[in-house]
């Protein structure tokens with residue numbers, strides 16, 4: 001049986017209610033209302049399409065694991081236009097698995113983490129001290145944190161550090177990303193057209209970097225020097241002689257590199273910003289975070305040691321703060337898949353050609369999964385641990401497309417929080433989260449930061465023993 005539900009009004013379907021919920025402080029209201037009427041899996045009609053929505057963790061899991069290759073990703077037309085044909089977000093089957101494994105393997109490797117830790121520390125310290133120069137003028141965290149995350153991402157992808165190329169890519173990427181949610185019309189002057197032009201300009205720079213690397217690799221017959229970034233990983237793969245392995249065409253590497261900048265411009269900065277927003281509103285949580293991080297700083301100072309990546313990701317309370325931020329922020333609130341054949345999951349038929357939206361935010365904000373789901377409470381993770389990737393905690397998706405940047409994101413947020421809370425105090429102005437079309441702060445979260453001059457930054461009135 002196709003799940004029950006309503007098609008709403010002619011043409012617009014239930015889109016207006018969907019968007020109105022997205023602009024409210026409770027965006028899962030749209031799902032909650034329908035799940036109460038029709039069950040956890042229901043049918044609706046939004047954004048010009050009849051779709052099936054799943055708020056059921058077991059159904060989501062089956063869709064994400066995609067056994068038998070029953071589902072392919074589905075994106076709005078404007079996003080599809082801007083991603084290349086060979087984008088990892090588009091490709092399927094053995095080629096997706098191979099590219100995913102190559103990128104994921106590199107990003108998870110201890111060598112990469114050791115190297116990127118130094119780079120993240122440098123970017124964070126530099127950014128924080130430059131915010132100080134504003135002298136009591138607020139900085140807009142949602143915007144400023146992009147500079148950190150974009151710099152880290154471009155270094156991860158192709159080892160480009162601060163300088164002209166980075167500034168150029170950052171400017172053009174901003175123009176490119178504006179078209180991701182736009183009308184799918186490619187005529188001169190339209191948003192999509194301008195974004196495609198910006199992509200063309202970025203491709204020139206990225207291609208020339210890849211060309212130089214390729215020449216250097218050819219001289220060494222694809223062997224030699226260590227792999228230092230994602231360009232090396234993908235390029236090296238094109239030199240392998242095993243004909244049985246599917247490979248990305250050389251030309252498409254540059255397109256994949258550009259698309260992978262999206263988390264640098266959007267996902268990670270949003271996570272950093274929302275972490276600061278939640279902490280600003282929760283002084284007791286902040287106090288515990290400060291205490292844990294001050295202790296690490298003290299130990300490092302005593303031993304005269306440098307930090308390594310394990311130090312940052314081993315701070316249990318900090319990791320709980322990050323999990324709780326990701327749960328409540330719902331940066332990627334759902335993924336869309338299209339069924340390539342009729343599929344029945346738990347008695348629900350998803351007919352061939354239909355799209356299914358697996359809602360992550362519904363699971364994250366469901367009382368059945370999390371007590372008082374609207375309360376920012378990192379302690380809830382003390383029972384379950386932070387590495388959980390259960391069916392009800394899926395900020396990074398799951399199954400065969402589980403985000404390969406998961407550990408890098410956690411590391412980056414941990415380093416940022418450590419240096420922020422051990423070196424500075426901040427005051428955040430009033431601001432609200434908005435969820436449509438992307439999660440962001442309405443006023444870009446203005447904060448004023450000042451250095452901690454001597455002494456311990458903990459506020460004395462907070463009684464940690466009672467927390």
Ligand code: HEM
Nearest residue numbers: 088100263267268271331332335395396397401403405409
């Ligand atoms: C807080 C930060 C991030 C969040 C919330 C996030 C979330 C996600 C989610 C939900 C997916 C699954 C999409 C799907 O199933 O269709 C995904 C995929 C992906 N992410 Fe992330 N991500 C983040 C950071 C990163 C970073 C830092 C990188 C890169 C270094 C990255 C690279 C990717 C790639 C390449 C995929 C596609 C994987 C595939 O289709 O095989 N992400 N991400």
